[in-house]
Amino acid sequence: MNEVLQNIKARHSTRVYTEKQVSVEDLSLILEAATHAPSGMNFQDWHFTAIQNADLLRQLNDKVKEAFAASDNPQWQERGHSDSYCCYYHAPTLVIVSGKADSSLTPFDCACALENIFLAATSLGIDSCWINQPGQTCDHPAMRTFLTEELGIPSDYRVFGCAALGYAPAGTPVKERKLKEYTVTMIR
Numbered sequence: 617m618n619e620v621l622q623n624i625k626a627r628h629s630t631r632v633y634t635e636k637q638v639s640v641e642d643l644s645l646i647l648e649a650a651t652h653a654p655s656g657m658n659f660q661d662w663h664f665t666a667i668q669n670a671d672l673l674r675q676l677n678d679k680v681k682e683a684f685a686a687s688d689n690p691q692w693q694e695r696g697h698s699d700s701y702c703c704y705y706h707a708p709t710l711v712i713v714s715g716k717a718d719s720s721l722t723p724f725d726c727a728c729a730l731e732n733i734f735l736a737a738t739s740l741g742i743d744s745c746w747i748n749q750p751g752q753t754c755d756h757p758a759m760r761t762f763l764t765e766e767l768g769i770p771s772d773y774r775v776f777g778c779a780a781l782g783y784a785p786a787g788t789p790v791k792e793r794k795l796k797e798y799t800v801t802m803i804r
């Protein structure tokens with residue numbers, strides 16, 4: 617199997633991280649890979665906000681919790697009131713992928729970019745996980761203010777997903793991937 621296919625199969629979600637930070641060189645390569653993703657009509661109406669500041673990440677998590685606490689969803693409310701809840705699993709780096717809110721293509725563009733981020737990270741020996749909660753809460757007023765005023769995300773963009781990046785503790789087991797059956801049809 618060639619290296620690209622091996623890398624695709626090696627990627628997996630990691631939900632526990634050490635404090636070891638991703639180097640600026642590696643982060644730059646990962647962000648460059650993100651910007652090389654395909655986009656509908658080649659509009660590239662996306663923005664990648666990479667955060668390596670622990671205090672800012674804590675503030676982001678607080679805004680997610682604030683929005684969750686104010687929601688009608690019991691599971692979200694529980695997370696919103698939990699002292700230990702951390703949507704990004706204390707990863708040292710988080711890349712927020714946002715895109716133009718009024719475009720029907722942008723969610724797909726951002727998903728393509730996120731997969732590029734995960735695959736580039738895997739190829740560099742960096743662990744990762746898709747983090748959905750900032751996207752789920754980006755329309756909450758306190759979150760919206762934080763995204764635009766603290767992080768500089770354009771006010772007409774919404775968050776479509778985030779990538780936690782970092783390093784799992786040595787020996788962290790990797791769950792064997794169980795593939796759902798009958799998801800592929802080949803017609804020749």
Ligand SMILES: Cc1cc2nc3c(=O)[nH]c(=O)nc-3n(C[C@H](O)[C@H](O)[C@H](O)COP(=O)(O)O)c2cc1C
Nearest residue numbers: 627628629630631703745746747748749777791793
């Ligand atoms: C659209 C999307 C949203 C996801 N959101 C989260 C999330 O918020 N938190 C999380 O831990 N994993 C999240 N995941 C990761 C999936 O749970 C994971 O990809 C799936 O269980 C398969 O495991 P694998 O990535 O190790 O192959 C998300 C994945 C996708 C594609």
